[in-house]
Amino acid sequence: MTDLSRLIENAAASLTHVRQRRPRVHCLMNTVVQKFVADGLAALGANPSMTSSPDEVAAFARRADALVVNLGTLDDGRRTAIRLATAVARDAGKPWIVDPVHCDYSPSRLAFARELIASGASVVRGNASEMDIIGEVTEALKIKTGPVDELTLERHRIRIENGHPLMAQVTGTGCLSGALIAAFMAVEPDRMKAATGALLASGVAAEFAANSSNGPGTFEAAFRDALAALRPEDIIANARISHAEG
Numbered sequence: 001m002t003d004l005s006r007l008i009e010n011a012a013a014s015l016t017h018v019r020q021r022r023p024r025v026h027c028l029m030n031t032v033v034q035k036f037v038a039d040g041l042a043a044l045g046a047n048p049s050m051t052s053s054p055d056e057v058a059a060f061a062r063r064a065d066a067l068v069v070n071l072g073t074l075d076d077g078r079r080t081a082i083r084l085a086t087a088v089a090r091d092a093g094k095p096w097i098v099d100p101v102h103c104d105y106s107p108s109r110l111a112f113a114r115e116l117i118a119s120g121a122s123v124v125r126g127n128a129s130e131m132d133i134i135g136e137v138t139e140a141l142k143i144k145t146g147p148v149d150e151l152t153l154e155r156h157r158i159r160i161e162n163g164h165p166l167m168a169q170v171t172g173t174g175c176l177s178g179a180l181i182a183a184f185m186a187v188e189p190d191r192m193k194a195a196t197g198a199l200l201a202s203g204v205a206a207e208f209a210a211n212s213s214n215g216p217g218t219f220e221a222a223f224r225d226a227l228a229a230l231r232p233e234d235i236i237a238n239a240r241i242s243h244a245e246g
């Protein structure tokens with residue numbers, strides 16, 4: 001078996017593990033896509049929580065198996081909540097991911113995103129504009145999504161071609177991909193394998209959904225249905241992935 005087919009087999013097995021273990025994913029999510037992200041996690045088989053109240057967020061983070069920190073609608077309360085939750089994740093060794101939404105629009109958000117990444121994030125994921133301005137990342141797994149998803153950690157690079165252009169017409173598919181990566185990290189300790197599994201699951205589900213959609217509206221519902229119906233063997237049969245070293 002090649003390394004790539006092992007990676008794909010591992011992605012399929014991780015999907016089964018998410019369904020069996022129903023990991024708790026705490027989401028410090030922007031206010032635009034909270035429901036889309038919670039529904040997407042639930043459809044896949046994970047267990048979302050969403051509070052960003054500074055007096056409760058540490059308790060929620062302590063009970064979570066993984067954390068997703070999304071900067072889309074950052075304000076003072078959310079900055080405080082993010083600092084509290086990420087401190088819990090660091091102390092407890094829980095996996096966590098940063099989505100630096102719109103860090104290319106605002107110097108203070110870019111500085112905050114960089115501070116979080118340097119403070120021990122497992123993964124940073126964003127679109128091309130966001131990841132290009134974030135630049136070099138030393139410790140975290142760096143993921144640039146788009147028509148092709150590019151994952152980079154030290155000398156390892158993985159490219160995932162699954163997905164569909166309709167994803168770019170539904171606000172929050174990137175935010176959801178960050179939450180799905182958190183769910184997979186809760187069951188797979190190798191973050192490169194976990195993120196590969198999450199992006200394959202999302203990309204293959206999107207391809208299935210596009211086949212039964214008439215546009216972004218019906219695609220959104222069909223995507224949720226496809227995440228719920230996705231089988232491990234669907235990932236194995238449809239994965240389009242390559243890797244490189246050096």
Ligand SMILES: Nc1ncnc2c1ncn2[C@@H]1O[C@H](COP(=O)(O)OP(=O)(O)OP(=O)(O)O)[C@@H](O)[C@H]1O
Nearest residue numbers: 127145146147163164165167168171172173174175
């Ligand atoms: N043209 C495309 N073809 C295939 N897949 C795509 C395409 N555009 C985006 N995707 C997929 O859609 C998801 C979102 O990626 P994108 O880079 O658009 O995120 P984003 O800009 O952060 O989205 P949002 O902020 O709306 O959540 C990823 O899983 C990516 O693989």
Ligand SMILES: Cc1ncsc1CCO
Nearest residue numbers: 030032072073101172175
């Ligand atoms: C459009 C938008 N604005 C702030 S967050 C968000 C959704 C995901 O990027």
Ligand SMILES: [Mg+2]
Nearest residue numbers: 101127174175
């Ligand atoms: Mg985004």
